[in-house]
Amino acid sequence: MSKRSIVPFGPQHPVLPEPIHLDLVLEDEKVVEAIPSIGFVHRGLEKLVEKRNFHDYMYVIERICGICSFMHGMGYAEGIERIMDVEIPDRAKYLRTIWCEMSRLHSHLLWLGLLADAFGFESLFMHCWRMRETILDMFEASTGGRVIFSVNKIGGVLKDMDNSMLRRFVDMFDKMEEEVRQLTNVFLKDYTVASRLKGVGILTKEDAILHGAVGPMMRAAGIEADTRKLGYAAYGDIDFDIITGKDCDSFSRCEVRINEIFQSFNIIRQAVAKIPEGPVSVDVKGNPDGEAFVRLEQPRGEAVFYFRGDGTQFLNRARVRTPTFANIPSLVKILEGCDFADVPILVLTIDPCVSCTER
Amino acid sequence: MRENYELKILAPDQITIKAHSLRNKGARLSQICSVRTKGGYDLLYSYVLDGLFKNYKVSISEDAEIESITAIFPNAFLYENEMSELFGIKIKYIALDYKNKLYDIAVETPFK
Numbered sequence: 001m002s003k004r005s006i007v008p009f010g011p012q013h014p015v016l017p018e019p020i021h022l023d024l025v026l027e028d029e030k031v032v033e034a035i036p037s038i039g040f041v042h043r044g045l046e047k048l049v050e051k052r053n054f055h056d057y058m059y060v061i062e063r064i065c066g067i068c069s070f071m072h073g074m075g076y077a078e079g080i081e082r083i084m085d086v087e088i089p090d091r092a093k094y095l096r097t098i099w100c101e102m103s104r105l106h107s108h109l110l111w112l113g114l115l116a117d118a119f120g121f122e123s124l125f126m127h128c129w130r131m132r133e134t135i136l137d138m139f140e141a142s143t144g145g146r147v148i149f150s151v152n153k154i155g156g157v158l159k160d161m162d163n164s165m166l167r168r169f170v171d172m173f174d175k176m177e178e179e180v181r182q183l184t185n186v187f188l189k190d191y192t193v194a195s196r197l198k199g200v201g202i203l204t205k206e207d208a209i210l211h212g213a214v215g216p217m218m219r220a221a222g223i224e225a226d227t228r229k230l231g232y233a234a235y236g237d238i239d240f241d242i243i244t245g246k247d248c249d250s251f252s253r254c255e256v257r258i259n260e261i262f263q264s265f266n267i268i269r270q271a272v273a274k275i276p277e278g279p280v281s282v283d284v285k286g287n288p289d290g291e292a293f294v295r296l297e298q299p300r301g302e303a304v305f306y307f308r309g310d311g312t313q314f315l316n317r318a319r320v321r322t323p324t325f326a327n328i329p330s331l332v333k334i335l336e337g338c339d340f341a342d343v344p345i346l347v348l349t350i351d352p353c354v355s356c357t358e359r
Numbered sequence: 360m361r362e363n364y365e366l367k368i369l370a371p372d373q374i375t376i377k378a379h380s381l382r383n384k385g386a387r388l389s390q391i392c393s394v395r396t397k398g399g400y401d402l403l404y405s406y407v408l409d410g411l412f413k414n415y416k417v418s419i420s421e422d423a424e425i426e427s428i429t430a431i432f433p434n435a436f437l438y439e440n441e442m443s444e445l446f447g448i449k450i451k452y453i454a455l456d457y458k459n460k461l462y463d464i465a466v467e468t469p470f471k
Binding site: 035037038039042044047082133209210211212214225228231232236293294295302304306308318321325326328329330358 | 361363364366385386387388389390392394395403405407410412414432433434436437445453455460461462463465470
C-alpha cells in the first residue's frame, strides 16, 4: 500500500512570484489532494472604500494588482457610471478598449516569460519580457505610468492619445507581431514544452463549469465564454471571435493565451481605425446612490465588480471577485492525480495573481 | 453597451434549493459576497447560465445561520470562508471550513 505524506508547496517557491501555499497530500509521487492557503498579502482594500471619497477610491482599487491595474480602475469606473447613469464619450470607450488590450498583451507576455523560466528556457524568458517592456514603454508614453496608470476617472479617462501616437503604436505592434510569432512558435512546436504540457492538468468542460473556472482556464476546456462579448467599452464595435481550446490540458491553456496575444493586436488595430474624435470625459455631479454589478474580461478571465452607495461620498461596499480567486478551485481539481513534478507547471498554468486574490 | 443582468430577491431557506436548480441547468457559480446592512447582511449569489448573469440577494439578520452550498458548487468554499471570516456570517456544512483562518490576518475579524 502506498504511503501517504504531506508536502508543503509555497508560499515561497521559484515558480511563484507571489505567495500562495498548498498542502499537497501525496501517495508516492502522485498528488491525491491539494489544500490551498492564502492570506499572506491580504490588504483589506475592499474595506478601505468606507473611508475614501468615491472619486479617490479609484486610486486605491487600481492598486489591487500591478498587472491588471488599468482594468481594476476601469471596472470601478464602469460600476459607478452605471449607478449614476453616466454615459461616457465614445472616444473614451475606445481608449479604454486599447488600454485593456495593451494590458492583456503585457500580461500574457509576462506569463509566457514565467512559463519559459519554469522550463529553464532563460533566453526565451528574457525575450518575452523584453517585448513586454516595449508595451510598458507605450503605457508610459500614453498614461505616464508603467504599472499604476491613474488614467481612468468616473465619467471617462483623464488622458487622450493623439492620432499620431495611435498610428505609431500600431506600427510598433505590426513589427512586434512578427517577433512574437517567432517566439510563440517555440512554445507551440518545441518538443520539451509539449512533453511537459500535453495531456497534463486536464480540466474537462464539466469540471470547468462545476469549479467555476474563468478566462483562458475555461476557454481551454472548450467553453465559448468571453465577457468582452457583452460589448462594454468599445468591444461592441469590434469584430472578434472567442478563442477556445479543445484538449482541456495545460498545452491548450498555453495555446489559448498565445492566440489571445494575436487577437489583442487585431483588436487594437480595429479600435485605432474606428476611434472617433471628441472629448474623453464628462463631468460627474452628485454621489452614487444604488448598486451595480459589472463584469470585465481581464487577462486571467472574468472579474466581477459589485458596488453599493447610499448617496453619500463614501460607498457602502466595493466587491472585486478577481479571476485568480475564481480559478483556485480549478487548480485544486487539476492537481488531484497529477505527478508531484508537474505541480509547479500546473500552478503556473492558471496564471496566478495573488495580489488580486487577496486584495 | 451595458450588460442586462438579473437581480432577484431570495429567501434564506431558498439558497440551496436555487443552487440545486441552477446546477441542474448547467450554471456556473460566479461569485458570492456579502454587504453589511442595518441589523444584518445582504448576501449576493451570482451565477452564469447560458451567458446570462443571474444574481440573487438574500437578506439575513446578524445572528442568522445559513447553509453552505459547497455540496452543490464545490468552488463556493472560498467565498463562504471569506464571508465567514471577514463578515462573521454563520454558515454551516462548509465542505472545507478554514474556521476563520482563510486570510488569517493579524487584526481581529470579523470586521464590525
